[in-house]
Amino acid sequence: MLPVVEDGHAVNVTTIKGRQEAGLGNIAIEWVLVGRELAFHVQAQGWDPTRLSWIEPVGQVDKAAEQSGGCYIQNKHKFPLLSADGNLRASNPGEKGVVFGLHKPERYLPELHPALMRSSPPFRAGDLSHYCGVAGLKHGVSVSWLTAQSHAMSYYHHVNNVSRYHSRMVTLLALALSLQAGGYLAAQTCSCGAPPLLGFIDGGPKDRGSWQLAWEYEYNDISNLVNSTRPLTPDDRQQTSQSGVLKVSYGINRIFSVTAMLNMILKERDVTDLLRVRGVGDGLVILQANLTPGYNYPQRELVVGVGIKAPIGRADLKRNEVLISADMQPSSGAWDGIFTGYASSEVLMPRPVRVFISTSYRLTGSYLRFPSTNQRYQFGDEFVASLGAGYTLGPRLGLTLMGRFRSSGASRFSGALIPNTGGQWYYLVPGIHLALPNGVNLGIGGQLPLYQKLNGLQLTTKFSISMSVFYSFGGRSSLGI
Amino acid sequence: MFRPKPFFLMIVLGLGLMLGGCDRIFSSRDRGGVPGGLWLIPVDEVFGGGPGKDGIPAISNPQFAAAKDVGFLADNSLVVGVKVGAETRAYPHLILDWHEIVNDQISSSNYALTYCPLTGSAISWNRTIGGQTTTFGVSGLLYNTNLIPYDRASGSNWSQMRLLCVQGENIGSAVEIFPIVETTWKTWREMYPETKVMTTSTGYSRSYGAYPYGSYRSDRSLLFPISDSDDRLHPKERVAGLIVDDQAKVYRLGTFAAGDTVRVINDEFKGIPIVVAGSEKSNVIVIFQRSLPDSTVLSFTPLQQVLPVVMLDNEGTSWDLFGRAVAGPRAGAQLPITRSYIAYWFAWGTFFTGVEIYSD
Numbered sequence: 121m122l123p124v125v126e127d128g129h130a131v132n133v134t135t136i137k138g139r140q141e142a143g144l145g146n147i148a149i150e151w152v153l154v155g156r157e158l159a160f161h162v163q164a165q166g167w168d169p170t171r172l173s174w175i176e177p178v179g180q181v182d183k184a185a186e187q188s189g190g191c192y193i194q195n196k197h198k199f200p201l202l203s204a205d206g207n208l209r210a211s212n213p214g215e216k217g218v219v220f221g222l223h224k225p226e227r228y229l230p231e232l233h234p235a236l237m238r239s240s241p242p243f244r245a246g247d248l249s250h251y252c253g254v255a256g257l258k259h260g261v262s263v264s265w266l267t268a269q270s271h272a273m274s275y276y277h278h279v280n281n282v283s284r285y286h287s288r289m290v291t292l293l294a295l296a297l298s299l300q301a302g303g304y305l306a307a308q309t310c311s312c313g314a315p316p317l318l319g320f321i322d323g324g325p326k327d328r329g330s331w332q333l334a335w336e337y338e339y340n341d342i343s344n345l346v347n348s349t350r351p352l353t354p355d356d357r358q359q360t361s362q363s364g365v366l367k368v369s370y371g372i373n374r375i376f377s378v379t380a381m382l383n384m385i386l387k388e389r390d391v392t393d394l395l396r397v398r399g400v401g402d403g404l405v406i407l408q409a410n411l412t413p414g415y416n417y418p419q420r421e422l423v424v425g426v427g428i429k430a431p432i433g434r435a436d437l438k439r440n441e442v443l444i445s446a447d448m449q450p451s452s453g454a455w456d457g458i459f460t461g462y463a464s465s466e467v468l469m470p471r472p473v474r475v476f477i478s479t480s481y482r483l484t485g486s487y488l489r490f491p492s493t494n495q496r497y498q499f500g501d502e503f504v505a506s507l508g509a510g511y512t513l514g515p516r517l518g519l520t521l522m523g524r525f526r527s528s529g530a531s532r533f534s535g536a537l538i539p540n541t542g543g544q545w546y547y548l549v550p551g552i553h554l555a556l557p558n559g560v561n562l563g564i565g566g567q568l569p570l571y572q573k574l575n576g577l578q579l580t581t582k583f584s585i586s587m588s589v590f591y592s593f594g595g596r597s598s599l600g601i
Numbered sequence: 602m603f604r605p606k607p608f609f610l611m612i613v614l615g616l617g618l619m620l621g622g623c624d625r626i627f628s629s630r631d632r633g634g635v636p637g638g639l640w641l642i643p644v645d646e647v648f649g650g651g652p653g654k655d656g657i658p659a660i661s662n663p664q665f666a667a668a669k670d671v672g673f674l675a676d677n678s679l680v681v682g683v684k685v686g687a688e689t690r691a692y693p694h695l696i697l698d699w700h701e702i703v704n705d706q707i708s709s710s711n712y713a714l715t716y717c718p719l720t721g722s723a724i725s726w727n728r729t730i731g732g733q734t735t736t737f738g739v740s741g742l743l744y745n746t747n748l749i750p751y752d753r754a755s756g757s758n759w760s761q762m763r764l765l766c767v768q769g770e771n772i773g774s775a776v777e778i779f780p781i782v783e784t785t786w787k788t789w790r791e792m793y794p795e796t797k798v799m800t801t802s803t804g805y806s807r808s809y810g811a812y813p814y815g816s817y818r819s820d821r822s823l824l825f826p827i828s829d830s831d832d833r834l835h836p837k838e839r840v841a842g843l844i845v846d847d848q849a850k851v852y853r854l855g856t857f858a859a860g861d862t863v864r865v866i867n868d869e870f871k872g873i874p875i876v877v878a879g880s881e882k883s884n885v886i887v888i889f890q891r892s893l894p895d896s897t898v899l900s901f902t903p904l905q906q907v908l909p910v911v912m913l914d915n916e917g918t919s920w921d922l923f924g925r926a927v928a929g930p931r932a933g934a935q936l937p938i939t940r941s942y943i944a945y946w947f948a949w950g951t952f953f954t955g956v957e958i959y960s961d
Binding site: 345347348350352353354355357389391392393395439440441442443444445447448490492493495533534536537538539540575576577 | 638640644645646647648649650651652653654655656658738742805806807808811813814815817820822823824825826827828
């Protein structure tokens with residue numbers, strides 16, 4: 121017979137540690153009772169929902185537990201833990217937290233837990249149970265770890281710090297992966313000249329009234345000399361590009377969000393003389409639609425977007441009255457159409473891994489680069505695809521790794537293809553991401569070229585590094601989820 | 602939860618970084634950057650070609666091999682041939698396409714062999730300017746799609762096809778042209794079997810077997826604006842042209858196709874008697890003055906099957922493709938050099954409005 125605890129008191133219970141086979145398929149319950157504290161978890165594997173209506177631990181809110189890092193549930197109802205073999209009620213007696221687990225077929229939860237439904241989307245039948253591990257038991261040990269079903273995440277984040285950090289870290293990862301997703305605009309003789317913006321498009325906010333604010337810096341060393349696929353010994357010249365992008369995103373509702381970006385460019389080319397160009401680049405506005413609103417169990421998203429890139433900065437800078445080349449101008453000079461797609465999903469492991477794929481396509485316009493002869497210049501269309509994953513190392517730290525493919529068409533002068541522009545690139549993009557206590561998140565990443573097939577001879581990226589700072593707020597939760 | 606401080610801090614930081622970086626352009630003049638000042642050509646028709654100054658590296662220490670040791674040239678590969686005294690050197694197009702300028706020396710002759718792949722123009726000129734021997738580099742600038750070399754002594758910019766310094770300390774100075782012969786490798790090595798050939802050991806890593814501009818040399822496209830367009834011929838047809846007083850007359854290779862291997866045209870342009878010798882079969886055209894310093898005006902007939910000797914004058918002197926008298930009464934004499942070279946038709950049409958096309 122299972123022990124019974126009421127109102128925080130262990131009644132007729134001493135220190136017990138044991139395991140109870142529930143007799144409901146592959147379900148096991150383990151518990152530890154230390155002093156007046158009960159810790160237990162429920163583990164289920166491949167359970168049959170037809171045999172088990174629901175399992176719901178009960179307990180009482182303890183604000184102290186929330187603030188100290190405890191894990192608790194908020195529930196005004198008391199329900200049997202098991203559909204058979206008696207009842208078990210457990211409470212969170214204090215600041216040490218409690219371990220519990222739950223799993224629930226969807227059809228029962230709305231009836232039984234309306235309070236939960238306000239913050240948690242419906243569960244899905246067939247979901248595995250999970251359990252929450254909390255460090256901090258005074259005399260005991262923490263049990264297990266969070267497998268982070270998203271419904272539990274959204275539920276947890278209301279109620280305990282551990283889950284909040286975890287949820288936040290997953291959000292951090294999602295944003296960080298997104299910020300590294302896509303690619304960047306490229307151009308001309310080195311095919312890396314136009315302002316980078318596509319690399320900073322993510323899935324966008326998912327809640328009405330939520331904001332995301334990001335600033336990303338990228339340093340691009342463009343000193344590799346490649347002829348088609350063949351790397352050549354570089355000449356004695358240096359070319360770099362630095363960009364800063366300010367991005368503001370706003371969640372219109374659970375489906376639509378809008379993102380605006382603006383970048384600044386600093387380009388340097390140093391051979392015999394140094395040419396340095398600095399200025400505002402291009403701006404971009406994208407409307408995104410989340411095709412999976414509320415799909416949080418597990419957390420998955422599919423977001424598509426359409427937007428426009430505007431030539432905010434100048435593309436006609438001259439040095440001593442001589443028009444400099446297009447790849448050294450701050451702006452691309454043209455209006456472009458942008459199409460994006462982003463999909464991600466959590467993959468449950470001992471720690472959650474988030475995998476994603478991101479694609480973007482830029483349909484380039486032309487601009488009047490040579491007004492005296494009424495001739496136009498056009499960068500090539502660009503397609504970027506990224507496939508990657510993010511892994512949480514802890515409540516504040518995450519790692520990301522992705523592969524990126526980029527294809528750029530050749531540039532055109534008055535409709536004619538310009539040799540030695542355009543090509544295909546493959547990159548490896550690692551990243552580290554850190555969540556700070558005040559809601560600001562930091563990221564550091566790099567981009568390493570693995571392979572390229574260029575049109576002719578070009579300077580191309582040797583390596584690039586990026587740093588990002590982003591901050592989300594508003595919406596239904598402080599995490600901007 | 603909204604935290605205003607980080608939000609506004611990021612906004613201010615972001616905007617500050619951006620607005621603080623207003624459009625600016627900087628170049629290091631002290632390191633040879635393009636100086637400002639007067640240009641003899643419309644500066645709004647001068648454009649940055651892309652790679653920047655010396656982004657296309659000129660060669661200043663070319664390496665050579667004997668013709669018999671050269672295996673990277675096909676028979677129909679074009680070369681630019683130079684002859685100084687008894688020494689001959691060939692500079693392959695497939696190397697010049699990547700470097701555009703070779704600074705070289707034979708005996709006391711210091712010359713810059715310049716070649717613009719976008720206008721198809723090869724011109725050799727004296728590197729000694731105003732008593733000072735310098736080297737030339739690729740400025741990265743283009744005028745009418747044509748190469749603008751710069752001399753490293755003063756940083757002055759020169760228009761290749763204008764044969765003139767158009768900006769800088771030497772503004773207005775004209776180049777001193779040295780005669781060259783542009784032909785196929787097969788023709789050149791048959792004419793000069795002991796020739797030296799510039800090798801691909803340039804000190805730079807390039808794919809010399811590949812043409813860097815795609816289909817450019819045969820299609821009708823241009824990569825940069827030109828001031829004037831003349832559609833009478835295919836834009837990429839190679840024609841030999843003569844410049845007199847800023848006007849030009851061109852001779853098509855097809856003009857020299859009539860049966861004989863070599864054809865000679867005794868012509869006149871702007872009152873100057875000239876002789877044009879060429880062979881479509883051998884892919885060569887050269888132009889010299891027929892009037893000598895002693896006021897003798899010669900007339901020429903072609904000589905066949907004895908390349909590089911191509912013509913016989915009315916006095917019985919035979920002359921080669923370099924305008925040198927090789928035998929006869931005037932043996933050792935040199936026909937006066939003209940301001941002439943081979944280039945794509947479109948370049949002639951844009952540099953010299955109303956350019957005359959020779960016709961029989």
